[in-house]
Amino acid sequence: MIRNVQLKIILIFGIIGIVIISSIGAFYGMSLKQISEAQNYTEIIQKQITNIKYITIIAVALYGVITILVGIFISKVIIKPITKLITEAPKIALNENTNKNIEAKRKNGVDELTNAFDIMTNELSENLNEVNRQKKQIETILLHMTDGVIAFDMDGSITHINPAATKLLKLTEKDNSFGAIFGKLNININLEKTVYLEDWTSLEQRATVEDKYLNIFFASFKDEKDIPSGIMAVVQDITEHVKLDNMRKEFVADVSHELKTPITSIMGYADTLIESEYDKDMQDKFLNVISSEARRMAKLVTDLLTLSRYDTNKVKKEIIEFDLGELVKSCQEKLQLEINKKSHDVECFVTANVPPVRADKDGIERVVLNILTNSIKYTPEKGIIKIYVGFVYNDAYIKVIDNGIGIPEEDLNRIFERFYRVDKARTRQMGGTGLGLSIAKEILDQNNSSINIKSKVGEGTEVVIRIPTK
Numbered sequence: 001m002i003r004n005v006q007l008k009i010i011l012i013f014g015i016i017g018i019v020i021i022s023s024i025g026a027f028y029g030m031s032l033k034q035i036s037e038a039q040n041y042t043e044i045i046q047k048q049i050t051n052i053k054y055i056t057i058i059a060v061a062l063y064g065v066i067t068i069l070v071g072i073f074i075s076k077v078i079i080k081p082i083t084k085l086i087t088e089a090p091k092i093a094l095n096e097n098t099n100k101n102i103e104a105k106r107k108n109g110v111d112e113l114t115n116a117f118d119i120m121t122n123e124l125s126e127n128l129n130e131v132n133r134q135k136k137q138i139e140t141i142l143l144h145m146t147d148g149v150i151a152f153d154m155d156g157s158i159t160h161i162n163p164a165a166t167k168l169l170k171l172t173e174k175d176n177s178f179g180a181i182f183g184k185l186n187i188n189i190n191l192e193k194t195v196y197l198e199d200w201t202s203l204e205q206r207a208t209v210e211d212k213y214l215n216i217f218f219a220s221f222k223d224e225k226d227i228p229s230g231i232m233a234v235v236q237d238i239t240e241h242v243k244l245d246n247m248r249k250e251f252v253a254d255v256s257h258e259l260k261t262p263i264t265s266i267m268g269y270a271d272t273l274i275e276s277e278y279d280k281d282m283q284d285k286f287l288n289v290i291s292s293e294a295r296r297m298a299k300l301v302t303d304l305l306t307l308s309r310y311d312t313n314k315v316k317k318e319i320i321e322f323d324l325g326e327l328v329k330s331c332q333e334k335l336q337l338e339i340n341k342k343s344h345d346v347e348c349f350v351t352a353n354v355p356p357v358r359a360d361k362d363g364i365e366r367v368v369l370n371i372l373t374n375s376i377k378y379t380p381e382k383g384i385i386k387i388y389v390g391f392v393y394n395d396a397y398i399k400v401i402d403n404g405i406g407i408p409e410e411d412l413n414r415i416f417e418r419f420y421r422v423d424k425a426r427t428r429q430m431g432g433t434g435l436g437l438s439i440a441k442e443i444l445d446q447n448n449s450s451i452n453i454k455s456k457v458g459e460g461t462e463v464v465i466r467i468p469t470k
Helices: 002-028 032-035 041-144 162-169 178-184 189-198 237-276 280-311 324-334 335-341 361-377 409-412 423-430 438-446
Strands: 147-153 158-161 204-209 212-220 226-239 319-322 347-348 355-361 382-393 397-401 452-454 460-468
Touching: 147 162, 162 212, 162 226, 178 319, 189 212, 189 226, 204 460, 212 237, 280 382, 280 438, 319 324, 324 347, 324 361, 324 382, 324 397, 335 361, 355 361, 361 382, 361 397, 361 438, 361 460, 409 452, 438 452
Parallel strands: 347 382
Antiparallel strands: 147 158, 147 226, 204 212, 212 226, 319 355, 382 397, 397 460, 452 460
16 A cells, blocks of 8 residues: 555656646747747757756756655655554554453443342332232231221321221211310320320220220320321220120129029028928928929039030030931920920921931930920910921921910020020029020030021910031
8 A cells, every 4th residue: 555655656746747847848948939030050059958957947946846845745644644653553552452441341330330220120129019018918907907997197187097997986077087086985085195105194995886895095106216106096896805794794693693592492491490390291391492492403503514514615425317307206205294284285297308417416405305395384284386397408407386475576686695584583483594595505506506596475486496417
C-alpha cells in the first residue's frame, strides 16, 4: 500500500513538472510576429536561448517551491500520522487490551449486579408470597373461628372483625366503635385504662346476649416500636359451660336430696322402733317402710354408679348380633306381672325381615325395659300400649305408643337430664330416681343409636328407638 502511495506521488510530481514547463514555455515562447521582425536566424537563436534560460530558472524555482510545499503537506498529513501511529501502536494495543479488560470487568460487574438484583427480586417475591400466604391463612382462620375476634385502634374504631363476633354480639351497622358495642352490653370498661393499665384492670368480662352467655377477654397489642396501637377483644360462647355447671350444681343438690329423703325415713322409723314397743303389725309396717326406702336408695346408688361407669367408659360391653324382635318380646314377658296388675292391653308387632342388629345386648335390653316400665307406670289402669319392631333404611326401630298421662311440651327437651322429673312428687311415689332416661340416652349414644320422644298431656307418649342393623 505504501509503494502505491510513492508511485502516485512520483507520477503527480512528473505531471506537475510537465505542466509547469509547458506553461512557461508557452508564455515565454516567441510569437510569429517576433520571428518575422528578427533580422536573421542568429538573432532568433539567441532569443530562444535567452527564453530557455528564463524558462529553466523559473521552472526550477517553481518546481522547488511546489516540492517544498508538497513535502511539508505530505509530512504533516501522511508521514507524521503514520509515525505517530507506529510509535503509539504498542500503547494503543496496550490500551485496547486494558480497555478490553475494563470492559470485561465492567461487563462482569454488570452481570454480577444483574444477578444480585435477580436474587433480591426472587427473595422479595418469595417473601411477599409468604406474607400473602400467612395473611390469607390468618384471614381464613379468623373467618371460620367459632370465637369472635374484634380489633380496635386507639380511637376505638373497628379495624377488623370476624363473622363469629358479629353473630355472637348481634351487632348492627351502628355498632361500629368500642364504646357503642360494649356500652350496649352494659360492660363498664375503658379502652385507655385497658391499654395502658392492663396490669391494674380486669381484662375479662362476662355478658349475656339474649339466651347466650359470653366471656369477653381484652388484650392490647403494640407496634414495632413497642408502643400500644390498639386493643383486641376475643368473644367466647360459654353457654354450654354455664349450663353444664348449672346441671352439675343441680345434680349435686338432687343427689343430696334424693339420698337424704330415704335416709331420713329409715332413721326415723328405726329410731321409733328402738325407742318404743309396738305390736307385730306396727313393727312389720315400719320395717316395710324401712325396707322400701332402703331399696329405693340402693336403686339410686346403683343408677348413679351405672351413669358414672358410662361417663368414664368403664362399662364392659359385649357387642354381638341379636334379633331385636325376640329381645323386645323377652322384655315384655319380664314385665308381664306389672302389666297384669294394671290390666293393660299390651301388644307387640314385629314386621317381617328385620335384619339382626349388632350392639351391646345387655345395654339395649336395659333401655327397652326402662321405656316399657315407664309406659306401664304412667299409663292408667286398663290402658293400651302398642309395641312395634320394624326396619327402615339401615336402622331397626322399636316404637312404643301408650295412652298414658303424657308429658308437657315444655318438659320434652329436658327429660334426658339427670334427676329431671316432670312431676317430682308422683315420680318419687312410684319409685323413680329420675335417672332412667339419662342412662338410656347414654347407652344408646355409645351404641350409635338414638331415641326420640313425642308426647301430649292427657293423650299419651310415643317413644322411637333406632339401632343400626348389621
